[in-house]
Amino acid sequence: MNLKQLSQKLGLSQTTVSRALNGYPEVNEATRLRVERAAAQYQYRPSTRAKGLATGKALAIGHVIPISTKHEMVNPIFGDFIAGAGETYARNGYEMILSIAADGQEEQVYRGLKARRAVDGVVVHGPRLDDSRITLLNDIGLPFVVHGRSSGASSPYAWLDVNNRHAFQRATDFLIDLGHTRIGLINGMEFMDFAHRRRDGYTKALLAHGIPLDPDLMRSSEMTEVFGYQSTRDMLALDNPPTALLCASLISALGARRAVEEAGLVMGRDVSIITHDDDLSYLKNGDDIPIFTATRSSVRAAGARLAEMLLAAIADPTLPHQHVLLEAELMVGRSTGPAPRKE
């Protein structure tokens, strides 16, 4: 069923039917009702393609998901983020289109989306320090919002980010207050902006309390369970091992716990662990009492909010760039406790 057929069935012109369906005022209320009823009855929905062609808009938003070629890793927060954003798109009549891009071919992917006029805007995932995509997108004139920030980026942009620096500073303070001075950091890759900021917060807290940094206690890589395990195992084997660990993700924290227990130690007594928690649907940090003490911020909520920002920016391009900084919640769980006394 297309517009023409529907209008013939109703004995109206395509113009009138189109207007009725799109809420224009120059159509009789009775007629509109009649049209809407018929549209529902025949399950008529305007073709997105045709509508897009006619209006000059794509009625679609692009998400380009980066895949590191090294580990072929897909960011595990992706599903939940999409779930949040998707709802917003659907409610506003937008489609969500996904492209995957291995390292290095991201520019091509964005240019392709623009040239094919496939999307009205994109969400930039996983921003790095001084991320070149920001300049690129500004150059080619494709509206975008960034999930996170990019320290050092020269051109302006809209973003939504968790206050990673503050979260990790606070988490570190929390451990220091418990008496810990040997605190390890199991971070994400530090060319990623969020990881960089987290390290900043960690560093700042330590230095503020006169605790020297120890390179042996700072590791960074992709946030897998195995990486959390290996890092922890290695650190625990040091002459002067850490009594507390800061993890960048629940997944690496699980690995850390494995190493702690394998070493015959007890989490929360011998080794305290704090992790960041993206509140993923399939990986909840315990039920009522959190397993891990954690800095929590819902990635799904971020997705929904960011989608709204992007749609608003597309609807009115004159709007100034929005900046949203979310504070992570510090949830105290059972993985932290006072530093063990030295004997």
Next chain:
Amino acid sequence: MNLKQLSQKLGLSQTTVSRALNGYPEVNEATRLRVERAAAQYQYRPSTRAKGLATGKALAIGHVIPISTKHEMVNPIFGDFIAGAGETYARNGYEMILSIAADGQEEQVYRGLKARRAVDGVVVHGPRLDDSRITLLNDIGLPFVVHGRSSGASSPYAWLDVNNRHAFQRATDFLIDLGHTRIGLINGMEFMDFAHRRRDGYTKALLAHGIPLDPDLMRSSEMTEVFGYQSTRDMLALDNPPTALLCASLISALGARRAVEEAGLVMGRDVSIITHDDDLSYLKNGDDIPIFTATRSSVRAAGARLAEMLLAAIADPTLPHQHVLLEAELMVGRSTGPAPRKE
């Protein structure tokens, strides 16, 4: 840059340029080269929307991801699956469009995609027993392939599935051979086809060895870490606790391990664990030696393969339905060992 502008720049008609770019024979080879060079130079890419309108195809594939309203859970395998499929689409000039659908509104979403003519076909995720979507899609005439199978479905369909029954039967046999007779099953929700089949395999193996089923040892829910933990804790508290566990996912296996260790037991000695492993990029089952003994099957590879099946079916609708059954690999890790002697 659009076709018209490009053709004017070249002093050719739109027809000729279009044909040159699409590889039709009625254009001089020299002209084609000239056109292609110009297209590259000006970064011309045909508008997907316009092309779709003209050809009557959407040039897009839909993925509808189900979200259980109960736990708002997004399937964690989703990211990796998409990564596999996305590559295939990109290579063939298709866009991938995503819709999310809460329980119960899935039919609306599929009908919407069809009515808007937004996609040429869809991938059905997470099929349930006698899944109504299969009939629906056959009815409305939207090409599709299923990731998994649907026992009891009346209409025919194309699918790609892991041999879940055989995998779990083999895993159970493996445990029985090690001397275990009290074997727990921590399954996914059993209205999901894969979970149903896994239970089947488990049951069949036990009965074949004359081991009676014990409802206390069979649990099923969404495969979270917390569920794995609670199930294991509860089972270990039984008068006659299990000495081995079968988990439906690596994530619930992590929870199971937590409960085992919390009970002061050692995995692989006191309690053996076998899990299914989807080989997710962010949740590898250890490095060289697997942490868990596992039945492994890459979900990413499944995504790539399934995408190819769908594109083939769309290109030639007369093709018979393809059925692909993948065998999971049994990887022996450190989580299994002989059943402890009774004292």
Next chain:
DNA sequence: CGGTAAATCCAAAGCGCTTTGGGGATTGTG
């Protein structure tokens, strides 16, 4: 050299929608 076939290219229609620029019918006003 006339005629035919093959090789190249083009003008225009059409995909399904929105939107511009009217135009007839109805209503209100003096």
Next chain:
DNA sequence: CACAATCCCCAAAGCGCTTTGGATTTACCG
């Protein structure tokens, strides 16, 4: 009752592409 202002509705153009049905040129042959 005449006229203007509203209300409703419509025909047709246009979005960027593909494709049909020629038209023109070139090549070849007897």
